[in-house]
Amino acid sequence: QGQILAGKSKCLHGLCELLSYAIARRKQLDLIENQKSICQDLIASVTCAITCCTSNPLNVTNQNKCAFLLPELISVLKSSKDLILLCGVACILNVLLDNHGNV
16 A cells, blocks of 8 residues: 555655765765765665555555666766665665566
8 A cells, every 4th residue: 555655746756866966976976974974874874765655565556657767877877986875776786677567
């Protein structure tokens, strides 16, 4: 029931936008280490929340609502050398593509 509410209420969309913002901030080279750490914590927390909205049970509808993130996530995979950021991106990709029948 909570997954449906998250999808219909635009909460999930807001989480995706917050994730996109945190990734963009983490990629900025001029951030001090403390700020990078805060961005990483935010990425981990938002990834966890998106996981709750898309998994256990699997919710393909909500996975589809997050699909607009895929080009940005793939771009990070191709261009970043930041291993901590890449770990967060790999986690969210796993959530979005897990057992997805339309990929």
